[in-house]
Amino acid sequence: MNQSHALLLLLVQVIVLLPLHCLSDDFVSSRATYYGSPDCKANPRGHCGYGEFGRDINNGEVSGVSWRLWNNGTGCGACYQVRCKIPPHCSEEGVYVVATDSGEGHGTDFILSPKAYGRMARPGTENQLYSFGVVDVEYQRIPCRYAGYNLVYKVHEKSYNPHYLAILVLYVGGVNDILAVEVWQEGCKEWIRMRRVFGAVHDLQNPPRGALTLRFLVYGSAGINWVQSPNAIPADWTAGATYDSNILLT
Template structure:
């Protein structure tokens, strides 16, 4: 067997191991608090750039992650199953779980100890959940609770969404409502007068490139964190405008 064949076999086995490990992921320990939703931090803002989370379909089931889990925004859109454990006073009886989508970053506070207010300080693993999601696993009067978490596949309705922004020579797209991994690893865009152009992560799930795509129908190639690639052709028509959102294909469940 030649070098090329060995390389291909290695990549296939590596990908298979990643998928199996992802499906059978064990519970890990962390802590969780809830955000003050009245400020809108988990409803209309967030470090992932989704904007109004109800319109983005993430709604009340959203969470901000500490530095080590947020990983500079690469985990935006990922889904975690969380359950409250080992606290008779604050945990809901039976330890029910809730699935949340990563929409925000829980900033560290190095002026406080990791045990007294600096819950999102590196390298602590912490979830700042929306009040509604937190209430499904613990009592809202609780300050901080011990939890267990694991990555799960994202259940989404409809296709991936592409929201346009930028200017004549700076094109940016926000990608949301991503199924399965939920986590976008790479993006390419193609106009009717261009080849496939790789995009760079600007912030969160906003991807950009320096190119003028105006008056061209646009196609997108999206690669998830597990290596799956999905191509949506002619998602946006030639007369698309900045601020508009278009729907493409969706990753199919295994």
């Protein structure tokens, strides 16, 4: 892809993403339902690629979001405050959820984990709220806060050193979206774009040998910026390993 085509693609992504970052001050009306899950958790095969991590992050208070909010995977990991609007069953604070999947039905923007759905209720009225199945809600995008974590990523289990590298972006703080990931190729003195496979998973066939330096294209309140990780992936990287980029996003 040449530079002009890459720039055009990024501009299109920004136009699509702009409404998401306007949600931090205003609530938006929508609807929400919940997963039919025997263990009260979310789907481990979600479109973000988080697997079991996507069921347990944020104490299991997670949600699948509409295709519009999912935005081809860029919306994975976004945090929202969601509160229902059925007095007297609903609490004022509602619930804080992390987007780990996509899906919609009955005009919903959120398919909450059963645990998250119940948290919208006032104490003692959870069963009544569950009985509605689908409820009117209002929501806003809020900053993600992961105590003790910077931007963290995991080498996907399907990676195979040195022939194939895939990474899964796990923690992204603040109100920020990862638009792209690139790997530095020292021999050619250039950055190589990783492919967004799906959700929060990016990959590269035949990555450069040796330690790998990554940079992330971040879209947030400061606009669009490339942020380079000062922590390189070691040359002997293995599938399943997790690395802290040492990039702090606020």
